[in-house]
Amino acid sequence: MYNINNQIGVCDMGVMFNHDVIDFNVEKFDLNTEEGYQIPSDIGVGIRRTDNKAPLAIVSEAYEPVQYKSIVENVENSIYKSGLDLTDAAFETNVYADGAKLELRAFFPAHQLEIDKGDIVTPEFRFRSSHNGTWANNGFMGAWRSACWNTLVSGDKLAYVYGRHTKNFSIVGFASKIKAASEYIANDGLKQMRDWYHTDVSRDNVIHLFTQTLAKKTNNVTREVEPNKVMLSNLMKIFDEENRHLHGQANYEKYATRNRGTLWSAYQAATYWSSHAKDGGIDSRPSHTVISGREDKVRKMLHSPQWMQLAA
Numbered sequence: 001m002y003n004i005n006n007q008i009g010v011c012d013m014g015v016m017f018n019h020d021v022i023d024f025n026v027e028k029f030d031l032n033t034e035e036g037y038q039i040p041s042d043i044g045v046g047i048r049r050t051d052n053k054a055p056l057a058i059v060s061e062a063y064e065p066v067q068y069k070s071i072v073e074n075v076e077n078s079i080y081k082s083g084l085d086l087t088d089a090a091f092e093t094n095v096y097a098d099g100a101k102l103e104l105r106a107f108f109p110a111h112q113l114e115i116d117k118g119d120i121v122t123p124e125f126r127f128r129s130s131h132n133g134t135w136a137n138n139g140f141m142g143a144w145r146s147a148c149w150n151t152l153v154s155g156d157k158l159a160y161v162y163g164r165h166t167k168n169f170s171i172v173g174f175a176s177k178i179k180a181a182s183e184y185i186a187n188d189g190l191k192q193m194r195d196w197y198h199t200d201v202s203r204d205n206v207i208h209l210f211t212q213t214l215a216k217k218t219n220n221v222t223r224e225v226e227p228n229k230v231m232l233s234n235l236m237k238i239f240d241e242e243n244r245h246l247h248g249q250a251n252y253e254k255y256a257t258r259n260r261g262t263l264w265s266a267y268q269a270a271t272y273w274s275s276h277a278k279d280g281g282i283d284s285r286p287s288h289t290v291i292s293g294r295e296d297k298v299r300k301m302l303h304s305p306q307w308m309q310l311a312a
Contacts, residue, residue, distance in 0.1 A: 016076045016086075017104055018093035022068040025050045026099070026131050031058070047131050049099055056100040057132035065131060066171065068102050074175040075104070075127065082182030085110035100132040104139075111185045113143045113156075121145065121155060123185050125178070137169045138162050140245075141181040152250040156197070158184050159268065160245040176275040177268055192311075196263035201310050203239075203259045206266050209310065210235045213301040214270060214294075238269040263310060270298045 029046045031039040041061045048055045072093075079086075087110040094103040106125040113121050127139030128149065139162075140147065144155025158181035163169040184193045211225070215232040218225055242265035243258045244250065274294035301307055 016079065016089075016091045016106065017072050018091075019069070019072070021093055021095045022072060022099075022102065024052075024099060025067050025069075026056065026065045028059070028063070028065065054098050056098065059133065066129070066137070066169070068099075068129070070171055071102075071127070071129060071174075072104065074171045075125075075178055078175040078179035079106070079125075079182050082179050083186040084108060084182050085186065097132065101128070101130040101135055103128050108185065113185070127161075136163060137174075139174065139178075141178055143185075152252060157246050158197075158264075160250075162245065162251065170275070172275045173272050176271050180268060180271050193264070193267075196267055196311070199263040199311060200260055201263055201266065203236075203261065205310060206239055206261065207232070207236065209266065209301070209304075209306045212306045213304050214273065214297050235269055235273055238272055239265055242266075242268050266310075267302075270301060274298045 026047050027050050029048055030041065031044060031046050033039065044058045045061055045063075046055050047057045047059055047063070047065060086108070089110070090107045092103075092105040094105075095101070096103070104125070104127040108123045108125075111123050113123060121143040123141070123143045125139070125141045126147065127137075128135045129137050135149075138149055140153065140157050140160040142153065142155060142157040142159070144153040144157065146155075147153040159177035161169065161174040161177065184197070207227075210232055211227040215227045215235060216225055217228045239261060240256045240258065243261040244253050244255065246265060246268070247262060248258060274297070275291065
């Protein structure tokens with residue numbers, strides 16, 4: 001096992017983390033016995049690096065590897081586009097076990113936040129992933145003093161992701177959350193986002209909000225507005241998870257036990273949905289038409305009477 005820890009500067013093109021240590025891909029391969037018999041794939045397959053063929057783990061046939069480069073490039077792009085002041089920012093790229101595990105950390109001292117009078121905290125980004133199953137895709141961004149990898153923090157957490165490679169992880173969706181959190185930190189004049197973080201709303205009110213905006217559908221028979229049930233269900237599932245991880249006890253709290261949340265949770269649910277995230281751990285990038293259409297719906301939601309009423 002080895003550890004590579006590099007802090008590098010930020011170039012004009014937005015390269016932040018050390019790409020040299022993640023400059024490899026992984027692939028699945030069939031397993032064979034010493035006698036030359038092939039082990040059926042439904043029992044298991046191997047994961048190895050494509051450059052040196054070093055084996056990293058044995059996984060299920062359904063496992064879909066997510067390349068480190070795809071994750072890092074999407075995170076960097078989101079941070080770069082957010083408008084964060086990267087003066088004196090520090091970036092760590094830690095690779096363990098010959099590439100089996102990855103840890104990213106970033107610190108943004110130019111955006112120190114005063115949580116309480118004289119209580120100054122530097123915003124931080126953390127992310128872990130692995131190819132051998134020891135670490136789930138697990139990341140969060142915010143201002144805190146201590147944090148655990150079940151995403152429970154002491155302080156303000158603005159964005160999170162938690163999930164296995166083969167379930168509920170989208171690179172694009174995660175990047176959209178990081179971008180929103182970066183905008184919260186970067187735009188000192190954007191007081192609205194800070195207000196949203198501390199504006200409580202009931203779950204029923206959020207259902208009404210999404211029914212009248214993002215999930216709005218007109219019944220062609222009755223001509224009445226009703227929700228697109230599949231879309232509304234997806235939005236509320238994201239909203240419930242946001243509340244659990246951002247304002248609750250994270251993985252220490254059972255799913256869907258909170259009947260209240262915040263406008264920030266609703267905003268993060270909407271922006272995550274707008275990225276058209278898909279389950280399965282595969283970065284199947286959706287068409288620009290779908291993304292732009294959903295982003296336009298989110299913009300309209302933020303100017304809707306329903307949103308204005310909740311914000312007030």
